[in-house]
Amino acid sequence: MAERPYDALILDLDGTLLDGRGAVRPRTREALDAARAAGVRVLVATGRSSLSAHPVLAQNGLLDPAVVFNGAAVYSPREQRMLEERVLSNRTRDRAVAFGLGRGWLTVLMCAGRKLSLAPRDEEEERALAFMTSLEIVEPADLRAEFVIRVTYLARRRGDSAGFAREVEAAVAEPAYLTHFPLSALDAHRGSDLQVVDLHPPCRGKAEALRVLEEHWGIPASRTVAVGDATNDLPMFEAAGLSVAMGDGMPEAVAAARRVIGGHDTDAIAELVEELFLGAATRPARAS
Numbered sequence: 539m540a541e542r543p544y545d546a547l548i549l550d551l552d553g554t555l556l557d558g559r560g561a562v563r564p565r566t567r568e569a570l571d572a573a574r575a576a577g578v579r580v581l582v583a584t585g586r587s588s589l590s591a592h593p594v595l596a597q598n599g600l601l602d603p604a605v606v607f608n609g610a611a612v613y614s615p616r617e618q619r620m621l622e623e624r625v626l627s628n629r630t631r632d633r634a635v636a637f638g639l640g641r642g643w644l645t646v647l648m649c650a651g652r653k654l655s656l657a658p659r660d661e662e663e664e665r666a667l668a669f670m671t672s673l674e675i676v677e678p679a680d681l682r683a684e685f686v687i688r689v690t691y692l693a694r695r696r697g698d699s700a701g702f703a704r705e706v707e708a709a710v711a712e713p714a715y716l717t718h719f720p721l722s723a724l725d726a727h728r729g730s731d732l733q734v735v736d737l738h739p740p741c742r743g744k745a746e747a748l749r750v751l752e753e754h755w756g757i758p759a760s761r762t763v764a765v766g767d768a769t770n771d772l773p774m775f776e777a778a779g780l781s782v783a784m785g786d787g788m789p790e791a792v793a794a795a796r797r798v799i800g801g802h803d804t805d806a807i808a809e810l811v812e813e814l815f816l817g818a819a820t821r822p823a824r825a826s
Contacts, residue, residue: 544814546579546757548747548774549807550766551586551594554784557803558725562598569811571599578815579755581605583744585717585736585770587648587688588613588620589671603754607687608717608770609746610738611650620650624739625685630712634689634737635681637709641693646670647681648688654681666692666721666732689737692721699733706735713740717770723788743773763814765799765807767791782810 547570549555557563562570570580583605584591591606595615603621606613612622626634631647638645644663646655653673658664667673695702699718707716714737721732742749744766751757764771764778767787775781775794783795784802792798800806 542578542815542817544761544763544779545577546581546751546755546762547573547811547815548581548583548744548751548762548764548778550744550768550771551582551584551591552724553767553787553802554765554771555582555802555807556594560725562594563805563808565805565808566811567598569808569816573811573815574599576815579751579757581747581751583609583747583764583766583771583774587653587671588650589653590669591615592618603750605744605747605750607648608736608738609715609741609743609773610687612746612750623650623685623687624741625649625687626689626714626737626739627712628684630710630714630737630739631682631686631689633710633712634706637706638689638691639678639681641691643691643693645681646673646688646690646692647683647686648690649683649685650687652683654683656681662730662732663692666727666730669726687738691735691737692732694731695733699735702733703735706737710737714738715741715743717743719768719770719788723768742777744771745773745777747774748777763810765810767802780814 585608588606601616603612603614610624614621654676657675703716703718718735721727721730748759759777760779762778763780764774765782767784769790781795782797783791786801
């Protein structure tokens with residue numbers, strides 16, 4: 539049997555591994571189980587917090603360290619604890635909170651085990667916050683915490699989220715890593731007019747997953763496949779041996795990937811895993 543071309547697989551969660559119902563498709567779960575049994579390392583790299591990601595990881599047997607908070611932390615679902623954790627300086631936190639409050643944006647602070655937010659002001663903001671695990675609603679004066687990993691802003695803005703992120707970056711003017719997206723990119727929020735910017739401590743984004751693979755198991759980036767659907771997946775796309783975008787992902791992700799497969803409501807990931815890691819003959823995916 540020919541040697542398989544790759545030894546590791548990095549998967550985003552929302553819009554990639556998870557279908558529109560927030561579940562892993564049965565054939566995909568079977569393919570991932572078989573790949574792990576064959577010695578393939580399967581890691582998750584997600585923008586979710588550890589609190590939000592843990593149930594998905596545990597229920598699907600994805601117990602190797604996962605990159606969470608868009609690369610700002612590494613979480614062990616097996617041990618249910620953080621292995622690595624970058625935090626914003628108190629100065630950056632204070633500047634970020636003051637800027638969000640001054641602009642009247644819905645502002646959320648996220649730590650490893652705690653999330654604080656201002657109260658939602660309408661139904662759209664209420665729906666946006668409803669999916670945040672373990673959220674505490676506080677008054678503006680109490681929007682303060684130690685060891686903050688992320689400050690999230692949600693706001694109605696014209697134009698794309700990239701302009702929103704540039705405004706935040708210029709105003710905070712502190713070392714940070716920013717990601718951004720329209721909330722409508724998530725299945726649970728189709729039709730939302732909110733834009734989202736996440737402010738994290740300096741890191742390499744989801745490319746941190748490539749570092750974890752090499753440090754823990756000696757697997758180089760060239761032997762790794764990264765699969766995602768959004769702009770926050772671009773750092774791992776740039777670093778991985780093979781970058782794969784979901785066909786229904788954000789245009790920026792589709793354009794950046796070396797390969798494009800079917801949508802997240804199909805068995806496209808299962809077919810990819812069977813082809814690249816299990817030696818199965820499948821229909822080739824459309825090249826980007």
